[in-house]
Amino acid sequence: MSDTLVKIGDAVAELDLDAVEPLVRDAVAAREEANAILEAMGAGMASVGELFESGEYFLADLVLAGEMMKEGVAVIEPLLKRDGQATKGAIILCTVKGDIHDIGKNLVGTMLGSAGFRVVDLGVDVPEEKVVEAIRTHGASSVALSVLLTTMVTSISDIVAAITEAGLRDQVKIAIGGACTTPELAERMQVDALGRDAVEAVRIFEGWLSD
Amino acid sequence: MPAAHDRILAALELRKPDRVPTFDLMQEYANIYEILRKKPLPIAFLFSNPYIAKIMDKVVAQPWVDQSRPVDKAMKDYTYDRTAASAKMGYDSAWVGYHPVWRYLSSKVVRDIYGRCWDVTLDGKGNVGTPMYRRGLISSPSDWKDWNKKDLLCLPEKNYRMFSLVQKDFGNRLFVFATFTGGLFELTWQCMGFEPFCVAIRREKEFIRRMIGFYTDLYCIMLEAFAEAGVPGVMYPNDMAYRSGPMLNPKVFEELYGESLRRLTGTAHALDLKIVIHSCGNVYSLLPWFADCGFDGVHALEPTAGVELAQAKEIIGDRLCLIGNIDVTHILVSATKEEVFETVHRAIQDAGKAGGYILGPTNSHPGMTVRNLRWMVEAVEKYGRYPLTG
Structure with missing residues (x-):
């Protein structure tokens, strides 16, 4: 170098x-x-x-x-x-429907981008159908969902349900993060991982890559 | 002197009161109306009905429309009802905010007089919910110079009038903590957004300092207004941490805000006001600094951010009164009576043994139920009398 x-x-x-x-x-x-x-x-x-x-x-x-x-x-x-940019694959990133907080989401996006992933940031307040559409369009195998507000956690299950209904659940891994997320919530929402912060998020997605 | 007042004062001075005192920070209209058995006005209809919303969008866009009067009136009613609900629930103290700061940009977006934009939210029960921060409107020294500060400068007088009424009608039942609409850190980063703020504290430190200086002066005058109104306490709301720790390096917090915070606490104490800091997130490493800055207590102590009362007590219990820690994601939302009683019992055992603890929710949350809040107050009566029993 x-x-x-x-x-x-x-x-x-x-x-x-x-x-x-x-x-x-x-x-x-x-x-x-x-x-x-x-x-x-x-x-x-x-x-x-x-x-x-x-x-x-x-x-x-x-x-x-x-x-x-x-x-x-x-x-x-x-x-x-x-x-042309070398990439470790596409990750769909968003703050879930009903929630517009984006500090954590943006940070996760930056960290994942700098780690070599192609981050497709859908923004905030994103409905489930947009997530499904983005998975298909970008051929993504991972999804990162950010949620700050406890009142919006049901949006996570809406997204998981929509991905399942679209027949994509087996090929997509889902991680969640944000102030109100807990291991219990991750289990309840049937997602694959919970990230405490942006650095852990990178570790999670890198880990899935080596799987 | 009313019992509630003595109880809170004793806890804030790290003495044992007759029982562990309670604290309320309910902000949601639905619960307030339920407690007061008032029928809510269908305000949300104005925002959700597409035809009315369209009219509203047109009206608020007119430069001749002065929103300050109706907004101030709505906020005044809210503050009064919110305090009445706390008193009716039998709390010893309440965090009472009066926020004549909102100006609608449309039926969907509202700005405040501090230069922050928020999304209007509806609670699904016919009420307007707590607005959600979206972005800032002040990103440069020239934006700040041009920002109309007239409404800000009216705040002390408006607060004096409101809190005189609150204190007159509820001061004999409640220890009122008057509050500001955001602390110095929140105001300075939210008016520009967090990413630009992180750059600005490196590249434009003097600009940030100028804003901090302005708000410090304003808040000192507001403290005078609170004291003149007869309010005994002040809540300084300033989220400085998130779930893994402080948002800024604590050294940067001290460098930028330390002097101002000491000035605020010094002014409050000179006026015989108790002053408590609120911060969400994991605040362990900030607790000694809060005490150094002169605060009497610290509120939130969020369990979902990993804060445990016993540990907080060990870190700072001899210098700060601990307030809050009752979970608002499950315990005060959907937990059973047994769970609520067990949580309250444990909190009192962890933080209340030697005094210096005020029990209450960590935050306000639309999911909290009046039923669970009542159980919380009931449990304090059961477990919180001194001398405490195991």
């Missing part, structure tokens, strides 16, 4: 907000491959995730790293489109 790529990863890991974008521009000028630059940023994000899990970084730090990632990706986006 070149010095510039190492510096990009370090800048993300150290939350050096104003360093990432110029470093990415340098890397592009030095004819580094877009996917290599993306991997370097992803490695930085993985370090941020580890520091978050060890209690050294906090939610705002994860979000900040995500914003830095976005600034870097914006620079290489045209190159990614040209070269």
Whole structure:
């Protein structure tokens, strides 16, 4: 890995907000491959995730790293489109119907994206039929559902039921996360996993990949 | 001095009252009306009927329409009814909010005078529910400079009038915790959205500090208004944590907000007001800081975020009164009477033995039932008398 790529990863890991974008521009000028630059940023994000899990970084730090990632990706986006982006597969992500909270969802999306997944973010307040449609359109084998409000947990079972009814349940794994989610709820809703935070979400989907 | 008042005061001063006091923060119209046996006005109809909603969309978009009067009146009625319901339930204290801050942008979206946009929600029982935060409207220093602050500057006077009435009619039965519509952290991040805020605290720290300074000054004047109205306590609502821990590095919280919080608590104490902080989420690591900032108590202590009363007591029980911890996802929603009694008993045993605990829900929630809330109050009578029995 070149010095510039190492510096990009370090800048993300150290939350050096104003360093990432110029470093990415340098890397592009030095004819580094877009996917290599993306991997370097992803490695930085993985370090941020580890520091978050060890209690050294906090939610705002994860979000900040995500914003830095976005600034870097914006620079290489045209190159990614040209070269094609390596991906670990598509994940359908949304906040469930009736709920519009998106901090957690966005963070999960950023972390999964930086880990190499193709994240199809359907947004907030998403009805079950949209989820089913997206699974079909993108050939996704995983779904990540975010829910903050206890009053909206039934929307999870609506989505699970719709996926089952569409005959897709056997080929799709579903994970949930959010303030009101508990292991009991995950069991009751018949989903495959519960993620406590965005870092754990990456571990869950990586795990399914190796399954 | 009424018993409820003494009871709360003793707990806030970490002494043992005659029994563990109770605390209410009910905000949902359906429960309030059920308790008061009032027939709700079909307000939700205005928002859900497509024809009326269309008319409403047109009317609120007119620049000449002054929404402040009807909104203030609706909020005044709500605050009064909400306090009356707490008193009728037999609580010792209540978190009472008066929020003349809403301005409808349409039948679906409402903004507040702090620059935050919310989705209108309906509770399915004919009432408007707690609005859901959607996004912010102030993202730069120039947005802040241009933001009309006239309505904000009217808040102390409006609150003085409202809380004078509340205190006159309910102060002999309830220890009233008056409140603000959001703490300094919430106001500063929600007016721009969390992602831009995380960047702004690095790139535009002075802008964030300016907003914090403005709201600190405003809230100090509101504290004067609460005290002038005769209210004995203040709830400072500021969600600073989520289920895994603080949203910001605690050092950043101190750097940005520490001085302001000490000023607020200092002002409250100089006015003989007790002041309690509310934060959802796992607050373990913030508890010592809350005490350092001068708060008398801490509320929420959310069990779904992993907060256990016994551990919170061990961390900070000698410096802060603990308030809340009764679960609003199951215990106060659909649990059996036995489960409610068992939860209350355990909470009292974990946090109430030496005093310094006020029992109540962690939050307000539309699923909470009056039946379960009554069981909670009943259980405190059974298990909460000092000296406590195992």
